[in-house]
Amino acid sequence: MKSRFAQHASILGQYARAGLARRAEFRVEFINQVVMDCVFYLVHILTFEFLYNSVDSIEGWSRADMRVFLGMVFVSDAFHMIWLGAAWFFSAELKDGRLDSLRLRPAHPVLVYFFQRFSPEACLNMLIALSYLVWAWVSAGHALDPATLGLFVWAILLTWLGRVTLAVLFSILEFRFLNSDLSRLFMLLSIETADRPIDVYPRRLAQFLLWLIPVATWSYFPAALVLGRIGPGFAALYTLFFLAFTVLVMRWWRRSFRYYESALS
């Protein structure tokens, strides 16, 4: 019998295979999605590059630091595009009663539902995002030693986990307020908020984004971690906090799923 990890990996593999087959049918769409994300990157890069033509630093973030921050924004976004596309459809599918199969629980329902729309084109975007991040890092004169690589792995895993956790957290609202599309709204607001370092926001809002709705995990915290803007002690503590937060959110989601009623299948 397969181990729990192998079972989950096997499901992810099947989703990836299906995603590749689906996208092979829409070849132009494949290119379009890559170009679309490149346009998204370009607009953000130009916005900040033009801003830094007039200023030297924003709340202590130099131009070089901000490029690393943007690299994290892009890596985080690409991860969402690769794996979490289903989050956008949760409200409609919950309303239409299309979640019956999740009751069978071949694996954790969060993995079965949220990871089902694998996007191969976003893998290419992830490569572009990672390349930009590495370029931003190297061009700022930072070293690329094993310790730094370890820090990057930590930061990137945290941004990915942040994406999953908040996508799941927002979807819980749909169980309570059926057909409200609040998960989409909160997702869009979070994307908007995570596009800038939380240091630029008023203190209370920054604290809110760090501890209550930890949008900071998407881009600010990982970038601050690799740039050494936060100490290792706080970084470790915050990571532990966020892991505990994730566990609570997953449990909450499973409890909320009990509210789901459907006559379809």
Add this chain to the structure above:
Amino acid sequence: MAVHPQVALLLQATLYELKKVTAWRMGFFVREIARALLRPLLTIFMFQAVFAAQGATELGGRDLDGTVRYLIAVAWIEGLIFHDRMLDLAEQIFQGYVTKYLVMPMRCFTLALARYVQFSITQTGVAALLGIGGALLLPGVWPLPVAPEALLAALVLALAGSYCFLLLYFLLNSIAFWLEVVWTLLVMTRFVTMFLAGVMLPLSWMPEPLARALEYGFPYWSIAGPAEILLGERPVSDVWTGLAVIGVSITVLEPLRRVVWKRGLARYGGSGM
């Protein structure tokens, strides 16, 4: 004399669209508030940090108060601009539900136009409420129009520019006859046009040649141009320049939209209504 059938259809469809949009009261309220308030608020925080870090009184041709007023004005006007998610034509084409336009005496564009009319009526109402509320609650911050004619000029430009966006999105949706999925094109267009319109960054912060070039595009005259007229940063007489740019854009987009729709319909093979 009977009203022209397309005009009657436009009125009827606009009424249905208005009923539909107001039926979702809570969602409508939340979306509008979130859309109208959050982005400008975050951008204002960003610029406050920029000014504070630099210790400058004037950056990009404006002081901090002027920049805040500009950003609010831009967000206020942006609410009037037709949104790409307002059309679901590509989905209908992909699902095969446009056969009705081949057999029934109605034009598809009339229905899209009805949605534009409904959107313009609703959003003008929302903008008016926001304007009154903002002026009462934030008297020192809210971008008050320098003159009634400036407000009128800004409104006319924004609604005319919004019509250009309708034509552009209709055109992109029609490409679904060939590409089947066009949402990426729509999102791409939204990113680019909002950048060109000075929503993400005021044009005065961009390099001079680029800023000058953008003033020849309808996105600028739909949002940033009206905002500048509203705030008195441009004379009201510039409304004619804006209308000329928008007019040229409509002259290009309208026939293009017709040709693409006609050719697409000619190759359409769906069976749904």
